[in-house]
Amino acid sequence: MAHLIDGKQLSDQVLQEVASEVELLKGEHDIVPTLAVVLVGEDPASQVYVRNKVKRATEAGMGSIEHRLDAETSQATLSELIDHLNSDPKVHGILVQLPLPSHFNEDMVIASIHPAKDVDGFHPLNVGALASGQPSLVPCTPQGCMIMLHQVHPDLSGKNVVVVGRSNIVGKPMAALLLQANCTVTIAHSRTKNIESLCRNADIVVAAVGRAEFINADWIKPGATVIDVGINAIDLDGKRKLVGDVDFESVARVAGAITPVPGGVGPMTIACLLLNTTRAARRQLA
Numbered sequence: 001m002a003h004l005i006d007g008k009q010l011s012d013q014v015l016q017e018v019a020s021e022v023e024l025l026k027g028e029h030d031i032v033p034t035l036a037v038v039l040v041g042e043d044p045a046s047q048v049y050v051r052n053k054v055k056r057a058t059e060a061g062m063g064s065i066e067h068r069l070d071a072e073t074s075q076a077t078l079s080e081l082i083d084h085l086n087s088d089p090k091v092h093g094i095l096v097q098l099p100l101p102s103h104f105n106e107d108m109v110i111a112s113i114h115p116a117k118d119v120d121g122f123h124p125l126n127v128g129a130l131a132s133g134q135p136s137l138v139p140c141t142p143q144g145c146m147i148m149l150h151q152v153h154p155d156l157s158g159k160n161v162v163v164v165g166r167s168n169i170v171g172k173p174m175a176a177l178l179l180q181a182n183c184t185v186t187i188a189h190s191r192t193k194n195i196e197s198l199c200r201n202a203d204i205v206v207a208a209v210g211r212a213e214f215i216n217a218d219w220i221k222p223g224a225t226v227i228d229v230g231i232n233a234i235d236l237d238g239k240r241k242l243v244g245d246v247d248f249e250s251v252a253r254v255a256g257a258i259t260p261v262p263g264g265v266g267p268m269t270i271a272c273l274l275l276n277t278t279r280a281a282r283r284q285l286a
């Protein structure tokens with residue numbers, strides 16, 4: 001059986017560090033690092049994530065502000081809210097929950113967030129900084145994956161890594177971070193040829209495709225490390241169950257180390273979001 005990389009436990013460690021930094025910022029600078037979360041529409045899964053983010057922020061001693069807008073909200077109204085949060089000195093981080101309802105231009109919304117408050121790391125300025133090796137605010141999920149990988153591989157140098165998925169929020173920034181850590185990185189996607197044998201040669205596979213249990217044991221080199229970014233709700237005997245992009249049961253038998261779903265990348269994403277918020281707050285001191 002593969003070693004289980006416990007995201008819940010590791011995220012608790014990160015959150016303890018976050019809580020200490022919050023105490024410092026309060027004691028030495030009299031500021032309460034504060035995250036504003038904007039949720040448009042009623043998507044039930046999004047509501048769960050937002051609730052978790054706010055809960056963890058509170059536990060770490062941080063401030064949090066929730067803005068819920070209904071699904072019919074106009075782009076102009078959302079822009080006004082973001083402008084307001086951009087100029088509010090008590091707000092250090094802004095997260096607009098994605099995806100937005102289809103009438104929004106997501107790229108425009110992301111670009112309207114002040115880069116210094118962009119705790120998702122999605123603003124073009126932060127994307128460019130990461131791509132050119134001057135990372136500032138780094139996307140939370142890839143950042144969490146790197147912390148998990150470092151648990152198993154203190155030195156990632158020279159590892160062959162396949163990232164399955166090329167999204168702006170996971171695949172691309174993940175590849176940039178791995179490259180910075182001196183890995184040899186391949187990004188695989190729906191048009192990739194021989195994707196299975198490609199993965200089978202990898203020391204590390206990062207699965208971020210958004211398809212339930214897509215990757216099975218045949219894709220994995222014995223002893224490889226598998227990071228499962230997927231969070232898919234499936235129906236099992238009439239009950240809602242969360243599964244990853246990896247067929248955990250079969251892959252855990254061949255992998256050397258694997259992250260579970262739930263309790264893997266998800267909690268690390270939230271911990272890194274709050275870490276980014278303290279970093280943003282500290283930079284805004286200057």
Ligand SMILES: Nc1nc(=O)c2c([nH]1)NC[C@@H]1CN(c3ccc(C(=O)N[C@@H](CCC(=O)O)C(=O)O)cc3)C=[N+]21
Nearest residue numbers: 048049096097098099120231262263264266267269270
């Ligand atoms: N601007 C933006 N930034 C995001 O970071 C962002 C987003 N939009 N939209 C949605 C996705 C999804 N996401 C998750 C974070 C934590 C868990 C998490 O902690 N999941 C728990 C299980 C939670 C449950 O039971 O449903 C776990 O994996 O153990 C899941 C999903 C952040 N996202």
